[in-house]
Amino acid sequence: MVGAGFPPILAVTTENIPGFEVTATIGEVHGTAAVDAAPGTVPELSRVRDAAVTEMKRAARRRGANAVIGMRFDTGTAGELCAYGTAVRAERIRLSAVPSPDEAPSGSGGRSASGTPGRWPPTSAGTSTYW
Known part of the structure; x- marks a missing residue:
């Protein structure tokens, strides 16, 4: 559903959303x-x-969902089609950046391969976030 100032409801046939x-x-x-x-x-x-x-998406929005998982279709004898699924709230997963070799600890007393002090675990200043 697009419009009315709301983000679209995501509907997938799978049981999870990558x-x-x-x-x-x-x-x-x-x-x-x-x-x-x-x-x-x-x-x-x-x-x-x-x-x-x-x-189906309107029904999900009315119930406070932002996604529908496990979506399926069913048909009736009177020429009707039913779309159904499970309404859920889903949040995007925040993935921290994988540290580069210069950030990971090494066997040389916490220094990186280049000899500079390693930053592990990454501090907030050395952390990147990917969506």
Whole structure:
């Protein structure tokens, strides 16, 4: 969902999101949409699928989620399509930089390979953060 000043809800078919940590499981959410006309045509099926996913994302946002994991689709006998999954709060994982050889301790009394004092563990001044 884009617009209304909100970040988009991420929806994935997997049980985890690479680079994110699930910090809260909110619960099941779903969205349904029905075939209106010309059932079976590719444009109509795409429209129904997109509408079901949009409704599922709206339900997730209403419950305070920022992502949906384990998303699946199910069909009904009346030409309806249901998108469902588990609404979660997910936070991006902060990865600290891997120290360079000059920052890691060596066997020479805490000095790096170049002979300068090693910085291990890295101090806040010597730490980089990647997203």
